[in-house]
Structure formats: structure tokens, C-alpha cells
């Protein structure tokens with residue numbers, strides 16, 4: 001094992017960089033815009049391939065969110081196949097998102113056998129075919145995907161259905177393979193959602209309807225649709241593959257279960273935004289190239305805070321497509337890293353004591369004419385619209401902060417939430433000085449301090465009520481300066497940034513719950529506005545301000561501007577009655593409380609059975625993940641750590657013995673041997689306790705299992721780790737079988 005570790009380290013050092021060939025035309029590289037979408041069957045490709053009336057029918061049906069008729073589907077399928085085969089594709093697949101956090105696919109060849117009777121003889125011949133039926137719907141053998149009891153009670157099968165809003169594309173694999181990908185929903189025989197996409201589409205639809213109604217009340221009769229926009233900043237680690245291969249914990253659980261964290265401040269502070277190491281740059285660039293081809297608009301890349309930690313971020317898109325693209329980004333990075341002999345880690349906390357990874361979900365809403373509803377920088381008139389939308393969001397987050405917490409709960413994100421370097425388990429909203437002042441002034445019925453002045457003007461409130469007219473409403477500038485990195489949900493200029501989302505998880509469910517809560521609050525804001533305006537055609541400024549005021553006051557407790565990592569905030573939040581949900585099982589329960597049920601079921605986002613099945617899947621997955629971790633830790637200790645300690649003890653004992661032969665008392669060796677003996681025994685005992693606990697927990701039923709995993713199992717694992725980490729420091733380096741943090745990270 002010693003040799004394995006050394007040669008892995010050597011391999012890492014000697015590894016030649018992998019050259020990537022950016023395509024050229026003449027003597028220049030292709031422009032990013034020329035690469036973008038090369039392998040996407042987009043509107044342009046469709047318009048080129050279809051007769052005009054068919055193309056128009058297709059567009060109309062997609063925009064109207066209708067099911068495609070059979071004839072149109074046949075024509076689109078034919079066109080897609082010809083396009084894909086000309087680009088080398090041999091297979092197609094419905095690409096869907098079961099509730100596993102990743103995607104699933106099953107490839108089918110275009111190959112079709114036909115038979116013909118020629119002079120009494122059957123002749124078989126081969127053609128390539130792809131029908132509208134195959135495009136629209138497929139039936140994967142889906143019995144082993146998580147379903148939380150939905151399908152077993154009805155029908156064993158699930159169906160995948162093309163999400164026509166998300167275009168088909170070609171994914172290229174090793175050895176020239178190319179497959180036509182069809183982004184799909186995954187539903188049960190009875191139409192229940194078994195996946196992450198279906199409910200996202202539903203929630204976006206519900207949000208759109210609620211927003212359009214509010215805009216109508218404000219006199220906007222043009223807007224027919226409001227889309228949810230999403231841009232996911234993705235953080236990850238890249239480490240050498242040879243070293244990774246010697247860490248069974250990383251391989252099985254995605255994180256290190258043992259390992260001495262680097263001493264504080266050892267982390268190179270200058271890594272952040274520093275130069276990207278060339279091997280990593282080559283890897284990310286190749287991934288970006290592949291992503292660009294399939295239409296993922298990756299825009300930025302940079303180093304993150306921790307050593308070997310990086311981030312890529314795309315240009316934002318409609319939420320359901322942004323989710324597809326985030327999942328594709330993770331998959332492509334995973335595959336490309338392999339080619340560079342690197343391993344990408346998406347886990348939220350692969351290394352104890354080292355900055356964790358998140359997925360900042362930047363979220364907003366946009367009208368069909370391209371107006372961002374969270375863009376405050378325009379005229380005072382639209383600032384009313386902006387403020388109404390803003391207070392609706394605050395109301396939503398305030399009323400459903402516990403529910404929102406459930407969507408970001410997982411055994412892996414648990415290491416991040418509440419830990420001292422990431423959003424705490426309390427969900428609060430940050431607005432920045434300027435917006436806070438605007439809302440405070442409206443609440444207190446006083447003029448808004450002018451932020452164009454270098455420092456905040458204080459305004460005396462007095463007893464008189466001031467009417468805030470359009471003339472007194474200052475333009476709200478896009479304020480990017482005051483960023484509170486500690487807020488889990490922060491307004492950042494023209495969007496909210498949901499930072500508590502885990503790096504490894506699909507961003508879909510967090511967005512679903514956010515959409516659901518916001519659509520409900522938009523409806524409430526609209527109702528209040530309709531009531532305030534009475535019989536008038538349009539609400540007056542006073543009407544609008546009164547509604548903004550009403551919701552500002554009722555949601556005030558969710559606003560928090562100071563340091564979210566401080567102990568004071570925990571106390572303050574408790575005083576305010578904000579939920580501080582530390583454990584996952586508790587967080588999952590939030591899905592089932594009456595307010596959540598009402599929110600999700602009455603708006604048609606999840607049915608009763610979809611909701612309970614989701615709860616069960618989450619609980620089960622949580623317990624399973626932790627039991628896998630515990631078992632992995634147990635085997636690391638028994639097969640790696642203890643044997644290393646024993647080997648070193650033997651060497652020491654032999655040395656002590658041979659010194660005795662020459663009448664020397666081996667004092668220093670004995671000292672070390674005693675220390676090793678003590679901690680080996682303590683580790684053994686902790687490990688035995690862990691083993692017994694695993695057996696006990698495995699015998700419990702679902703919910704009790706999850707609770708026991710969260711409370712007892714994690715504590716027992718921590719104890720084992722503590723002892724193992726002491727031994728890592730005591731055992732001679734040459735005996736240690738696992739690459740150490742310093743080797744993995746520096």
C-alpha cells in the first residue's frame with residue numbers, strides 16, 4: 001500500500017497534459033459563437049428541415065404547451081433522425097431525471113428490420129427509422145428507479161415523454177459514438193410525476209399564471225407568459241485520478257471519511273481567482289467545448305476559495321432548460337475529467353476543514369417581452385411592479401422558509417448547512433442597504449433616503465404621513481456593491497441568489513418549491529391589490545403603496561442583513577420565530593406540514609401521493625447514504641487504518657526487541673508503541689460501537705432509521721474518525737495506505 005501511494009503520487013507529478021483540439025477553420029480557431037449549438041437540433045435546424053406549415057404547427061403547439069399531434073411528431077422525428085444521422089448519430093435516447101439527483105438514459109438504435117415477401121420467400125432488410133411515437137414517448141424498464149411507493153401501488157412501469165421546450169441534442173462519447181438525446185419527463189401510468197422535470201414545468205406554469213394576473217391588474221395586457229429564469233454557478237473539486245483511486249471513501253461516498261484536515265490558514269488564500277492550473281484549465285476548456293456544442297452557454301470559470309476547487313457558471317436560461325444544462329455540465333465535466341486523469345468531486349464537503357462546494361441558483365422571472373421582473377433600475381413606474389414582486393417573494397420565503405429548507409436537505413449538504421463557512425440552516429433573505437431603505441421608508445411612510453448621495457441621508461419621520469408619489473420614488477439603482485456572502489437567499493442586483501443549494505444536487509426541486517411559494521404569494525399580492533383598487537380600472541399609487549407596505553410589514557422577519565454565521569443571528573432568529581432546522585429528517589417533515597400540503601396540492605404542483613412518495617424517497621435516501629458511509633468507514637478502519645498501525649507497531653516491537661538483545665532500553669520506541677497501542681484500542685472500540693450501531697439501525701424502519709442515522713450514526717462516525725485521524729498523525733508515513741489531504745489537495 002505504501003508503494004501504491006508513492007507511485008500514485010509519482011504518477012500525478014509525471015502526468016503529461018492532455019492536448020485538446022479546438023476546431024479550426026482555415027488558420028483560425030472557431031469562435032465560441034460558431035461552436036455554440038453545433039450539436040443541437042434547434043429551431044433553426046428544425047425550420048431548415050421541415051415544410052413551413054409543419055414547422056408552424058410545431059411552434060404553435062410547443063408555445064401553447066400542447067401535446068404534439070401525431071403527424072407533426074412524425075415529421076419532427078424524421079427530420080431529427082436525418083439531421084442526427086448526418087452528424088454521426090446511430091442511437092437515440094430519452095434523457096430523464098429520476099429522483100436520484102442525476103439523469104438516466106437507455107439507448108435505442110435507429111436500426112429497424114423490415115420484411116417483405118418476394119416470390120413466396122420472406123426477405124429481411126434493414127433500414128433506419130425513428131417515428132413520432134418513439135420521439136414522444138418511451139417506456140424504460142424503470143422498476144428500479146426511486147418512486148416512494150407510487151408505482152408499486154398502481155403499475156410497475158413509468159413512461160418518458162419528450163419535453164418539447166428543451167431541444168434535442170447529440171452527445172458524443174468515446175470511439176466516435178454519437179447519440180441523439182431527447183430531454184424528457186418521467187411519469188407513471190397514471191400521470192404522476194416520478195421525476196424532477198415534470199414538477200418543475202408545472203411550477204413554472206403556475207408561477208407564470210400568477211405573475212401574469214398581477215401584471216394584468218397593473219394594466220399590462222401584453223404579457224402572456226412569465227418564465228422562470230435560472231443560472232447555476234457550479235462549484236467542484238478536481239483531484240488526481242491515481243490518488244483518488246486509493247481513497248475508497250471518495251470512490252464510494254464522494255467524500256473523505258477520514259483524514260487530517262490541513263492546519264488552519266494553511267490554505268492558500270491567493271488561490272481564489274488565481275491562475276487556473278494548466279492541467280485543470282485543459283480539462284475545463286475541453287468540457288466547455290463539449291458543452292458549447294450541445295448548447296450549454298458556459299460563460300465563466302475561475303478558481304474557488306479552497307485549493308483544487310473551481311467554479312463554472314453559464315448564462316442564465318429558462319429554468320427547465322437551465323436545469324437540463326446544469327445536469328449536463330456535471331456529466332460532461334465528469335467524463336472529460338476522466339480523460340485528463342482527473343476526478344471531479346461534486347460533493348458538498350469532500351474534505352473536512354476545507355471550504356465546501358455549493359450551487360448558487362440565480363433565480364428571477366422574465367416576461368415574454370424580455371423584461372426582468374426583478375430589475376429595479378428602470379423607471380419609477382416599473383419600480384412599483386418591481387416592489388410588488390419583491391414583497392411577494394419575501395412573503396413567500398417568510399411563510400415557507402421551512403419548506404424551502406427541505407429542498408436543500410441531504411446527508412451531504414448537511415455538512416455545509418450550519419457549518420461555519422456556508423449558509424446556516426436558517427433561511428433568511430438579504431436585500432442590501434438600498435432596497436432595505438426603500439422598504440423601510442415605505443413601511444414608515446417617509447421619504448426614501450437618496451442613495452445617490454455619498455452617505456445615507458437621515459430623514460426625520462415626524463408624525464405626518466407623507467404620500468409617496470411617483471415623483472418622490474427615486475430610481476432604484478442596481479446595487480452590486482453590498483454583497484452579503486453569509487445569506488442563504490440574497491438579492492444580487494436583479495435576481496435572487498439561492499446559495500444554500502448543494503453542489504451535488506439537481507437544482508430542480510429547490511426551484512420548484514421557490515416557484516410554488518412565490519406563485520402563491522403573487523396571487524395574494526394580486527388579491528390585495530384588486531381589493532385595494534375597488535371599482536377603479538387600475539390601482540392608484542396609494543393602492544399600490546398600501547399593498548407594498550402591507551406585505552413589507554408582514555414579511556419583515558425574514559429580512560436579515562447582518563452576519564448570518566454569527567451566534568447572535570441564531571438567537572435573533574429564534575426570537576423572531578424563524579425555523580432553524582438542523583437535521584435532514586426534520587427538514588423533510590416540512591414537506592408534510594399543513595401549510596406545505598396546502599401550497600403544493602392546491603396549486604396543482606404535487607398531488608397528495610406525489611408529495612408523500614417524495615418524502616419517503618428523501619428519507620430513505622438519507623438513511624441509505626449514511627449507512628453506506630458508516631459501512632465504508634468501518635471497512636477503511638478494519639482493512640486499512642488498523643493494519644497500518646499494527647505494521648508500525650510490529651516494526652517498533654522488533655526494534656525494541658533487538659535493542660534489548662544488546663542491552664539497550666528502547667525508550668523512545670516504547671513511548672511511541674504505547675501511544676499507538678492506546679489509540680489503536682480506542683479506535684477499535686469506537687469501530688466496534690459503530691459496527692453494532694449499523695446493525696441496530698439496519699433493523700429499524702424507515703423514519704426511525706433516518707433519525708437514528710442523523711443523531712447516533714453521525715456521532716459514532718465522528719468518534720471513529722477522530723481516533724483514526726490521531727493514528728494518521730502517529731503512524732509512520734510509509735505505512736499509511738491512503739493519500740493524505742496534503743497529497744490530494746496541494
Ligand code: ADP
Pocket residue numbers: 229230231232233313314315316317362363364365372492494495
Ligand atoms: P455574479 O457577480 O454573481 O457572478 P453574474 O451576473 O455573473 O453575477 O451572475 C451569476 C449567475 O447569475 C450567472 O449564471 C448569470 O447568468 C445568472 N443570472 C444573471 N441574471 C439572471 C437572471 N435575471 N435570472 C437568473 N439568473 C441570472
Ligand code: MG
Pocket residue numbers: 233360497
Ligand atoms: Mg454570484
